[in-house]
Amino acid sequence: MEDSKFSSPLLFKGNSDSHGGSSGERSSSGGGDAGKLRESGASSATSMVVLSTLVAVSGSYVFGSAVGYSSPAQSGIMDGLGLTVAEYSLFGSILTIGAMIGAVVSGRIADYTGRRSAMGISEIFCILGWLIIALSKVAWWLDIGRLLVGCGMGLLSYVVPVYIAEITPKNLRGGFTTVHQLMICCGVSLTYLIGAFLNWRVLAMIGVIPCFVQFLGLFFITESPRWLAKIGHMKQSEVALQRLRGENADISQEAAEIRDYTKTLQNLSEAGILDLFQWRYSHSLIVGVGLMILQQFGGVNGIAFYASSIFISAGFLGSVGMIAMVAVQIPMTTLGVLLMDKSGRRPLLLTSASGTCLGCFLVGLSFVLQDLKEWKEITPILALVGVLVYTGSFSLGMGGIPWVIMSEIFPVNMKGSAGSLVTLVSWLGSWIISYAFNFLMDWSSSGTFFIFSCICGFTVLFVTKLVPETKGRTLEEVQASMNPYLTQE
Template sequence: METKSTEPTEFSTPLLLSSSSRRISSSVPTILLLLTTLVAVSGSYVFGSAVGYSSPAQSGITDELNLSVAEYSIFGSILTIGAMIGAIVSGSIADYAGRRVAMGFSELCCILGWLIIAFSKVAWWLYVGRLLLGCGMGLLSFVVPVYIAEITPKDLRGGFTAIHQLMICCGVSLTYLVGAYLNWRALALVGTFPCLAQLLSLSFIPESPRWLAKVGRMERSEYALQHLRGKNADVSQEATEIRDFTEAFQQQTEASIIALFQLQYLKSITVGVGLIILQQFGGVNGIAFYASSIFVSAGFSQSIGTIAMVTVQIPMTALGVILMDKSGRRPLLLISASGTCLGCFLASLSFFLQDLHKWKEFSPILALVGVLVYTGSFSLGMGGIPWVIMSEIFPINVKGSAGSFLTFVHWLCSWIISYTFNFLMGWSSTGTFFIFSSICGLTILFVAKIVPETKGRTLEEVQASLNPYPTKS
């Protein structure tokens, strides 16, 4: 798409900031909106199943292909390398080809990756398949929450976007459960089913009205918006707001990743990058990828621990979805970060007691409680809300480059944690979880001081409050 330049501009607060009390359109979800969201979050389930695969598959793969701990760490962590590659191109594909095309392309990568893993005979084919799966995940992790945020009314946006995290948890949890009964090859083949489901359904859902407005298809944008809100809904105010806000920012040159670090976008970048880094360095992917080995190291039953994690994850994520638009983003983040801090501290205490050879009967239970408190608390807020906020805070002219950058940062941090986790545990299990607990403590301070509340505001209102709004002088 050609970029536009204009005369010098001055920046002021838009009139739309004072429109928060105006009713834009009905916030009652339509059947089409519900079905469209369901199709989109099928990709989130794929994301979760890929993350959850390495834990139940570990013993089968290492035994059959005779992999060392280091080789399996490469297999587990190369998913995040692929996700970084997918993240780099995610914004460009979603901006230039559309949100639906981006989701379809990601599913093709995932299907090919699952098939290669399922039929691998040597380790390097496993790596190729896992890398392709990661590329698809990198795309999905950006485009799914952005697409859902762009199609939903402001009063439903938080809860609907948080379904992304709920489906990730469902993917992780069900993969853990199914993996207890299927071998690793069959489990990989099962992974192709949700990919095919989304791929075949994409042609039946509308494109994002905000993306259509961005590329100048105003009539189609309003048509898609009307269908999503219902034939009797008054969408005139929302359509006008989308058009005016998009045109104002489109007058500026499309921002590159380097241009994101201008003063104009400093608040948004600080919030987005900070949440992503703290989310990942709190240890989530190390715990998710290697849950089975954590329970074994703690002297607890692997199967009971895994089932307990599944039992906690899904209800707590569902609770987060319900509370998202009632309590707001910041209160949930504060509660969630406090819980993850406590959970990691309890796990650290458990391993500390083992090192001292004290309370031997009690310490495995303490490790289980710590992991469950961490998992439940993370699922409540820290898992989904950073993605919700990321999809809300950037204006349309930088959403693609900002999304690519933040998704890349997410997967880079995820790779660092997932690759080093086994080595950290070998160094000191106590120290590993104490570090995670400390980072979760820093998250509480970051949320309390810097993260804004976005509940009950349109995307345009949120973006204008964080980013200076260009108007012609």
């Protein structure tokens, strides 16, 4: 979904979390004020971190605006260009195909060109795509534009959270990385709102604005120190780290950790897709891929794409339901951002998964009562409450945390291949659910939501048994605990 402070989650000298002993010695030996200054610089959000975050999540907003575009633009495009339902369905769904293409190459591009360059490449795709859509006269030009935007989205969905995680101090990493999901929600919601008043061509042109914001902003932010270290530019890595932490911050310990960990990984070959399936990487791979599968197969895209029809089939006014969803989604995502580095990843994931399980169960129950013709006055309200509980709970944790954890658990030597695979799995799951949802609803509305509820319930068990808590730990500590074979070598 990856900004400056995100890229160095290592411990710094003077940061008292895991190495409090040395920090304490330094303070007690007469360097108290300097130690406090160093600790403050290491744990606070510097202006460079904030700027880098804002630039990176401009790409997340692009992601959200692309997802939200097809709904408000549908009637205008179909009337203006004379598209059939099938032709417009192709236009809407080809975005996901493009995202899968972008996901396949995302890790390699980010590893070979750098995190900043990868974001710049993605925005070139998005700018071209939006302009083609805005100027289209025939259906196939629309599809080409939408495909290009999708390719940019697939790349952004990987590189943004990875960049943020790599530049942020450990005590801020979770919250900053989750801003990626918050901006996606804002992009979707504001595009819905703006699209209600503007022509579809104007709406596409507006989509270009955040693309240019990020593209131009990339010239003012620093590259990820970890990526610079990975390619052997140690001096540049330390310069970038100093910019991120502030000129008065002591970065010696964090820089040393990055340097030592990079040297360890240099003894290992760059992991390809097939290399990911070695036993040494099994825990990271199971957690990363598993969370993405459970996130998508819990029904999020089916509910998000067809929420209006769900409300209507349950006997509720669709437009009111959609407004209520937007009103719940952004505040709950914001709450998740604020709690990420306080409560931790696991408690938020467990709460979120439990809430989505309950929400799907309530919607399924409303359809059962509707079929039985019982409590007719209550079933629409029950469906609304269920969807809102699901939406709020998903926004709290399951929407953003899998991307945070994905950016934290893979070693640098396999992050490109693993990130591409995990992102591809996410987009493939998204396409499967969005494609199959209407068929499932035709089969059984209540059964569909009870299946989603069971999957969300299984997510609780998965998180309990397999997902590590990464709050307050450096990336090196997280990766060493999940991949002990690497440090042994």
